[in-house]
Amino acid sequence: MNHQLSDLSPEGLRAFVGEQLERSRARTVQLTDAVDTDDLVRQHSKLMSPLVWDYAHIGNQEELWLVRDVGGREPLRQDIDELYDAFQHPRADRPSLPLLGPAETRTYVTEVRDKVLDVLDHVKFDAGRELVDNAFAFGMITQHEQQHDETMLATHQLREGAPVLDAPPPPTGRSLSSAEVFVPGGVFEMGTSIEPWALDNERPAHGVHVKPYVIDTVPVTNGDYLRFVLGGGYEDPRWWSEAGWAHVQKASLVAPRFWSQVDGEWWRVRFAHQELLPLDEPVMHVCFYEAEAYAKWAGKRLPTEEEWEFAARFDPSTGRTRRFPWGDESPGPQHANLGQRHLRPAPAGAYPAGASPLGVEQLIGDVWEWTSSDFRPYPGFRAWPYDEYSLVFFGPDYKVLRGGSFGTDEVVARGTFRNWDYPIRRQIFAGFRCARDPRPEELHA
Numbered sequence: 001m002n003h004q005l006s007d008l009s010p011e012g013l014r015a016f017v018g019e020q021l022e023r024s025r026a027r028t029v030q031l032t033d034a035v036d037t038d039d040l041v042r043q044h045s046k047l048m049s050p051l052v053w054d055y056a057h058i059g060n061q062e063e064l065w066l067v068r069d070v071g072g073r074e075p076l077r078q079d080i081d082e083l084y085d086a087f088q089h090p091r092a093d094r095p096s097l098p099l100l101g102p103a104e105t106r107t108y109v110t111e112v113r114d115k116v117l118d119v120l121d122h123v124k125f126d127a128g129r130e131l132v133d134n135a136f137a138f139g140m141i142t143q144h145e146q147q148h149d150e151t152m153l154a155t156h157q158l159r160e161g162a163p164v165l166d167a168p169p170p171p172t173g174r175s176l177s178s179a180e181v182f183v184p185g186g187v188f189e190m191g192t193s194i195e196p197w198a199l200d201n202e203r204p205a206h207g208v209h210v211k212p213y214v215i216d217t218v219p220v221t222n223g224d225y226l227r228f229v230l231g232g233g234y235e236d237p238r239w240w241s242e243a244g245w246a247h248v249q250k251a252s253l254v255a256p257r258f259w260s261q262v263d264g265e266w267w268r269v270r271f272a273h274q275e276l277l278p279l280d281e282p283v284m285h286v287c288f289y290e291a292e293a294y295a296k297w298a299g300k301r302l303p304t305e306e307e308w309e310f311a312a313r314f315d316p317s318t319g320r321t322r323r324f325p326w327g328d329e330s331p332g333p334q335h336a337n338l339g340q341r342h343l344r345p346a347p348a349g350a351y352p353a354g355a356s357p358l359g360v361e362q363l364i365g366d367v368w369e370w371t372s373s374d375f376r377p378y379p380g381f382r383a384w385p386y387d388e389y390s391l392v393f394f395g396p397d398y399k400v401l402r403g404g405s406f407g408t409d410e411v412v413a414r415g416t417f418r419n420w421d422y423p424i425r426r427q428i429f430a431g432f433r434c435a436r437d438p439r440p441e442e443l444h445a
Contacts, residue, residue: 173347223279244289367431
């Protein structure tokens with residue numbers, strides 16, 4: 001998907017939207033058909049909704065925006081709007097609601113999709129309406145479904161029982177010529193005003209000056225992080241912020257989530273598989289505080305959101321801001337580990353074709369990367385098409401994550417896409433890379 005969307009004919013745009021809707025639904029069906037009825041209705045963690053809630057919520061949002069708003073059609077199930085309003089009911093309370101059962105949910109989302117495809121057949125993309133310009137509402141709903149699919153994938157990671165998901169392994173890694181990359185800094189265009197399906201918090205494009213810095217070539221690996229664990233990192237308040245140390249003690253953290261030590265060996269649980277900890281994969285299921293503490297222990301810091309995006313998008317040889325580290329081409333399997341293709345992060349060095357011009361790798365896919373930045377609006381931000389997507393979350397309570405994970409779909413994983421979460425969250429597929437200020441000799445090399 002690229003910003004040449006506007007170059008497509010109405011028929012071409014219709015076909016493209018249809019493909020994206022079909023792709024996202026196939027993934028939703030895979031994630032929900034993989035488990036039995038009991039697993040669909042059970043709450044596997046207080047942090048997550050039952051899978052059946054996510055499934056019906058996907059259909060309800062599609063009905064609200066595409067059937068009723070874009071299509072101007074009669075509601076199918078207005079009676080369930082309140083049940084599937086994410087702001088009405090916290091996740092912990094959703095199992096006690098009178099939710100649609102699995103069979104009723106499948107019938108409902110199928111009926112909604114039938115109506116949506118009819119709307120798609122008849123909608124005029126040149127009607128002068130912002131919501132349908134470049135098929136934005138369809139893109140928003142496709143992304144919404146893919147984002148919930150990643151949330152459902154995280155629920156799968158939390159469920160107990162036999163493994164139900166399978167995928168081939170990612171490409172093998174390779175040794176890197178350097179563990180760090182010097183970034184000369186400069187002015188670049190952060191965010192976007194032209195990416196047609198970009199969401200409101202990614203807009204508008206604005207110039208940002210970034211000072212020179214040094215950033216890790218790849219995300220911090222399990223092997224790197226294990227040294228922090230074995231070195232007593234979780235027992236030494238020197239490495240932790242005041243809030244981080246308080247959380248470590250309150251939550252009794254001793255290692256990343258899903259890690260365990262058995263007879264002197266470290267293991268992890270990955271989608272119900274018990275496996276020896278792969279030392280060359282990016283560390284995952286760490287919260288912001290853990291990432292921050294490791295960085296301090298390593299004599300570094302977390303990158304700011306601006307530094308992350310500069311490393312991912314700026315080409316110093318041309319002075320141009322790219323869509324992705326490798327250029328403007330949409331992600332292919334040679335560039336990045338996305339779309340649940342492999343069900344795990346790829347080893348360090350697995351995607352040389354996805355490197356930035358400066359040689360920073362695996363910025364897109366594998367693991368979401370914590371930054372040091374609070375989630376704030378860009379200058380000139382406009383909440384659109386609804387306040388509840390971004391506006392209500394801005395402030396110091398949430399930290400920004402960038403780049404996407406192995407569970408993020410390519411329709412979401414833009415170089416400008418911004419994710420955010422509480423700094424204590426560990427169930428998401430999140431890791432990090434470190435940055436630091438350059439030494440004097442690096443500045444004058």
